[in-house]
Amino acid sequence: xxxxxxxxxxxxxxxxxxxxxDGETVATGANSPVPAAGCLLAQRRxxxxxRVIILGSRRHYPFATGKEFFDFAQRGRLDLFxxxxxxxxxxxxINLHVxxxxxxxVRRFPGAFGSGVLYHVVRRVILFxxxxxxxxxxxxxxxxxxxxxxxxxxxxxxxPDAVITPLAVLRFNRALGRLELASVHPGHTVAEVVAxxxxxxxxxxxxxxxxxxxxxxxxxxxxPVLDELADTYPRFVARVRAAVPS
Amino acid sequence: xxxxxxxxxxxLTFTPVPGLxxxxxMTVRPDFRAIPDPYDPSVQVAVVPAITPDVALIHAxxxxxxxTLVLPTGNDTALLAQAARTVIATVEALDPEPITHVAAGExxxxxxxxxxxxxxxxxxxxxxxxxxxxxxxxxxxRYREAAREPAAFATYLHAxxxxxxxxxxxxxxLGREPAHA
Numbered sequence: 338x339x340x341x342x343x344x345x346x347x348x349x350x351x352x353x354x355x356x357x358x359d360g361e362t363v364a365t366g367a368n369s370p371v372p373a374a375g376c377l378l379a380q381r382r383x384x385x386x387x388r389v390i391i392l393g394s395r396r397h398y399p400f401a402t403g404k405e406f407f408d409f410a411q412r413g414r415l416d417l418f419x420x421x422x423x424x425x426x427x428x429x430x431i432n433l434h435v436x437x438x439x440x441x442x443v444r445r446f447p448g449a450f451g452s453g454v455l456y457h458v459v460r461r462v463i464l465f466x467x468x469x470x471x472x473x474x475x476x477x478x479x480x481x482x483x484x485x486x487x488x489x490x491x492x493x494x495x496x497p498d499a500v501i502t503p504l505a506v507l508r509f510n511r512a513l514g515r516l517e518l519a520s521v522h523p524g525h526t527v528a529e530v531v532a533x534x535x536x537x538x539x540x541x542x543x544x545x546x547x548x549x550x551x552x553x554x555x556x557x558x559x560x561p562v563l564d565e566l567a568d569t570y571p572r573f574v575a576r577v578r579a580a581v582p583s
Numbered sequence: 584x585x586x587x588x589x590x591x592x593x594x595l596t597f598t599p600v601p602g603l604x605x606x607x608x609m610t611v612r613p614d615f616r617a618i619p620d621p622y623d624p625s626v627q628v629a630v631v632p633a634i635t636p637d638v639a640l641i642h643a644x645x646x647x648x649x650x651t652l653v654l655p656t657g658n659d660t661a662l663l664a665q666a667a668r669t670v671i672a673t674v675e676a677l678d679p680e681p682i683t684h685v686a687a688g689e690x691x692x693x694x695x696x697x698x699x700x701x702x703x704x705x706x707x708x709x710x711x712x713x714x715x716x717x718x719x720x721x722x723x724x725r726y727r728e729a730a731r732e733p734a735a736f737a738t739y740l741h742a743x744x745x746x747x748x749x750x751x752x753x754x755x756x757l758g759r760e761p762a763h764a
Contacts, residue, residue, distance in 0.1 A: 395713075401656045401690050404585045411601050439611050449608070451585075457602030484605035491604045492626045 343550050344580045345503040346371060346573075348522060349465065350558055351550040352501050353419070354378035356463055357387055361416035364390035364406070364459075367450055370566065370573035372419035372465055373397075377562045378554065390415075394569040407451060411458050413494060418459040420452050424478040425464055427515050427536035429485025429497035431456070432478035439480055449482045456483035457491075461498035469502035471535035486514040505530045506547060507538070520545040585659055590633035591666030603629035639667035642707040643692070644715070646674045647682035650694030655713040661692045671699045673706035675715060688714065703750050708757065722757075 343351075353375025357363055361384065365372040369392075376389045391397035392406065400406045409415065422431040423446055433452055437443035456462055466473055487493045500507040500516060508519035517539040521527055527544050550558075559581055567574045590598035599620075604627060609615050617627045641660045643652035652672055654660050664670045677700070685691050705712075709722040729739035747753040 395657070395688065398657060402662065403657070403659045404589065404662055407585055434607075439607065449606075453606045453608055454600065454602040481605065481607040483602070487605050490625065490627050492601070492620075492628070 341582055343555055343582065344577070345467070346374075346577050346580070347555060347558060348547075348550060349467070349501055349503060350374040350378060350562075351554045352506060352522075352547060353463065353465065354382065354554070354558075356499065356501075357384045357417060359384040360386045362388045362390070362414060363417040364392065364410070364415055365419050366392050366452075366455075368393075369419055369421070369465075370570040371467070372463075373570065374558060374562055374566055374573075374577075377565050378558050381557050381561060382554065391569060396565075396568060407454065410455055413458065413460075415455075415459045417461050417463065417498075418455050419463050419465055420456060420483075421466060422464055422473070422478075424473060424475045425466065425500060425516075426475055426478045426485075427538075429464065429500070429509050429516055430478045430481045431464065431483055431485070432480045433482040434480045436479055453483045456497070457487070457493045457495060459495045462495060463498050464500040466500070466502050469504040469530070469533050471533060474534045474536060476536045485509065504533065510539075515539070517541070518544055520547040522547045523549045584634065585662065587631050587634040588659065588662050588666045590631075591635040592662055595633050597630050597632050599628045599630050601629075603631075634666055636663070636667040638669045638671060639663050641670065641672050642703075642712060643672050643674045644689065644712065645676040645678045645682070646672060646697070646700045647678050647680065647694065649681065650697035650700055651682045652692040652694070652697060652700075653678075653682060653685055654690050654692055656688055656690050657713070661690060664692055664696045670697050671701065672697055673701045673703035675704050675706070675712060677702055705754060705757075706750070719757075 349371050353372050357376055357379035363376050365376060373391045376387070380387050380389055389397055390399065390406070400409070420431060422433065423436065424432040431452065433446055433449050435442035435445050485497050497509040499509060499519065503522070504525045505521045506519040507516040510517050518527065518530060518541065521530055521544055523546055527540055531538055531540065563574045563577060586598050586600045603609060603615065604617055609617065609629065615629060615631050618630055620626050620628045641664055643654050645653050652674065682691065705716065709719040709726065711717040726739065729735040743753065743756070747756055
């Protein structure tokens with residue numbers, strides 16, 4: 338049984354927060370309220386010297402233009418960024434463009450929004466998805482918006498680090514160039530993660546259970562973090578507040 | 584795209600772009616190429632053609648007498664204008680005094696880039712114009728639904744684009760719609 342003292346949104350935000358290291362410069366992209374909440378939580382908890390950039394925010398966006406942000410990232414100044422993925426495969430290739438054939442898609446999505454660049458230049462990129470299923474985690478993405486790994490003749494200082502879902506954390510093994518299971522969230526099982534992953538997922542002999550959100554983490558998240566985020570993501574903040582278990 | 588616009592604004596015909604290599608974008612866009620880095624031929628680099636729009640249609644908070652525009656920050660409207668051959672700006676207001684400085688949250692586009700200014704309050708609709716008004720999410724949803732079917736889209740176009748006689752009529756039409764949260 339999943340633990341009922343927190344919601345999947347809250348768990349993902351807390352797990353994301355723990356990935357942020359003190360002193361890092363981290364950024365979250367368009368339509369990414371869960372990573373934004375996670376970064377602000379990290380800043381209030383264990384990473385007070387982290388600098389947090391939130392695209393779409395006025396308060397947490399220091400640049401005058403979008404191009405300044407990309408120049409900043411391309412210059413190698415971003416330590417951590419978060420991307421989604423309509424589809425994600427074992428090699429951490431991500432698809433943000435289409436389902437089906439590119440010329441005759443079953444469904445067209447907004448597109449890369451710079452991920453073709455950011456996935457290469459940001460030191461660590463964490464993928465997040467609120468759905469852990471076989472239609473998301475596929476053997477091979479229909480369209481490679483940006484590849485997980487690159488050959489030696491490509492200048493690539495950054496790349497994937499981990500994938501965070503409501504069920505588990507998958508870690509990107511750079512030496513092997515593929516995703517493997519790192520930890521399973523409380524209330525879920527290895528078998529459940531494997532069954533909902535459409536590619537072969539290496540499972541270590543001993544799989545950690547993700548430590549559940551602590552009362553301190555939940556209190557910070559539900560209080561000051563949501564307050565700070567309300568200007569930028571009012572609907573998300575309302576949804577999380579409405580779902581807080583009593 | 585921002586790199587391509589910057590190349591256009593800088594008078595270059597193409598620009599290198601970090602990343603991109605290994606993306607299927609390189610396949611579906613044959614004009615995106617991989618070339619050896621001239622300064623380190625052991626690595627390849629993606630290059631894309633510059634973007635130089637014939638016309639840029641942009642929206643600003645206000646315009647001074649010489650066409651100088653005040654834009655909200657947080658976007659690349661100024662870069663788009665600098666890359667374009669002709670720039671037509673709609674504005675929320677006309678300022679009778681020359682614009683010499685801007686407040687926090689605003690950026691300037693010198694009038695030398697601007698060919699025409701049109702007074703059109705709420706002219707960014709259904710998008711927002713910070714800080715005056717936000718996105719009209721209900722209208723954007725209506726547009727998205729209509730865009731699924733040619734017939735529904737034709738109805739939308741007739742109602743919001745062709746039927747209103749002018750901008751004032753469009754604003755009247757919006758004013759008569761039920762308010763959405």
